[in-house]
Amino acid sequence: MSDVATFWNQRFASPEYAYGDAPNDFLRQQAGRLPPGSKVLSLGEGEGRNAVYLAGLGHQLTAVDAAWTGLAKLLQRADAAGLAVTASLADLEQYDQGEAQWDAIVSVFCHLPTPLRRQVLAAAVRALKPGGLLIMEGYTPRQLAFGTGGPKDVDMLLEPAIVQDELAGLELLQFAETERKVIEGSFHTGRSAVLQVVARKP
Ligand SMILES: C[S@@+](CC[C@H](N)C(=O)[O-])C[C@H]1O[C@@H](n2cnc3c(N)ncnc32)[C@H](O)[C@@H]1O
Numbered sequence: 482m483s484d485v486a487t488f489w490n491q492r493f494a495s496p497e498y499a500y501g502d503a504p505n506d507f508l509r510q511q512a513g514r515l516p517p518g519s520k521v522l523s524l525g526e527g528e529g530r531n532a533v534y535l536a537g538l539g540h541q542l543t544a545v546d547a548a549w550t551g552l553a554k555l556l557q558r559a560d561a562a563g564l565a566v567t568a569s570l571a572d573l574e575q576y577d578q579g580e581a582q583w584d585a586i587v588s589v590f591c592h593l594p595t596p597l598r599r600q601v602l603a604a605a606v607r608a609l610k611p612g613g614l615l616i617m618e619g620y621t622p623r624q625l626a627f628g629t630g631g632p633k634d635v636d637m638l639l640e641p642a643i644v645q646d647e648l649a650g651l652e653l654l655q656f657a658e659t660e661r662k663v664i665e666g667s668f669h670t671g672r673s674a675v676l677q678v679v680a681r682k683p
Contacts, residue, residue, distance in 0.1 A: 483572060489548035492668075493528055498554070500527060500666035504534035505589045507618040507677050511655075514614060514679065515540060519584035522608070524573060524601065525591030529555025529566065535587070536564040545569040545576050573601050578608035585609075588617040590669070592637040602647045609682040615651060616679055621658050623674035630669040639676040651680035 482490075492499050504512075508531050515521070519540045523532045526544035528551045536542045536559060544566055546552055552568040559566040569576065574597055578586070586605045593601060605615055619639045620631035632638065641658050656678050663673040 483547065485572065486547040486549075489527075489546070490550045493548050493550035493554060498528050498530065498666055499668050500530060500590070501664075501669075502530055502558075503665070504531050505618060505665060506661075506663070507675075508587060508589055508616060509534070511616050511679055512538060514616075515585050520582070521585045521587060522578060522583045523587040523589075524605070525588065525593075526555065526568075527551040529558050531587060531589055532566050533558050533562060533564060536566050537562060540585075543567040543569060545571055545573065547572045573597065578604045580607055581610045582608050583610060583613055585614045585616060588615070588619070590619055590631065592619055592632045592639075594634075595636050595643075598637075599647050602644075606648065606650045606682065609651075611682055613682045614654075614679060615648070615681075618675055618677050621674045621676050623658075623660075627671065627673055629671035629673050630663065631673075641676050644676060644678070648678070648680055651682055653678070653680050655679040 521535055521540045521542050523544045526532050526546050532542045532544040549570050552570055556568055622635050622638045624631050658676050660674055663669045
């Protein structure tokens with residue numbers, strides 16, 4: 482098993498939800514942009530809070546993650562809610578997002594080392610259908626001063642100018658570095674520096 486899978490399997494091993502059971506605040510604010518019945522891919526979905534939320538709105542969800550403990554919790558909560566979510570156990574390095582497949586791709590606090598993030602975002606641009614949306618939130622390097630969650634390695638944080646470059650090919654509908662209170666489970670615990678993105682494939 483990879484180091485990434487080992488780390489995240491441990492984090493999700495306890496019955497509590499590490500990032501809470503409510504969906505991410507930014508995703509909730511942006512979800513109204515999705516047309517009814519959208520086909521949505523969630524990258525690094527973890528324990529399912531965002532996928533189950535979107536499935537509950539009537540969208541068709543595929544969730545990919547390297548941690549089976551997270552996906553097991555996702556499937557349990559989807560089942561309890563009577564919702565269908567497709568769970569794919571895979572490292573994003575190997576996962577094939579396909580070509581012009583998705584009405585939306587969601588990435589919430591899915592922090593990856595820079596070379597892998599470049600690869601995954603380039604693949605996401607290809608994998609969106611024309612008109613499809615990327616909805617993404619993650620911590621910027623300014624988050625290191627807050628210490629309220631996220632990776633401590635600056636290479637895994639979202640520097641807006643770099644991410645903008647990585648999203649070449651998409652039209653930026655919203656692209657803002659901002660500070661907000663992120664209270665999402667026991668690992669995201671306060672005032673934070675985040676990048677919030679909504680981008681559309683022309
Ligand atoms: C901070 S958690 C966020 C989980 C979820 N998006 C949420 O907001 O609740 C980061 C997630 O990314 C996943 N992840 C990190 N690196 C990955 C990789 N290389 N391939 C697949 N999943 C990965 C982890 O397993 C974990 O579920």
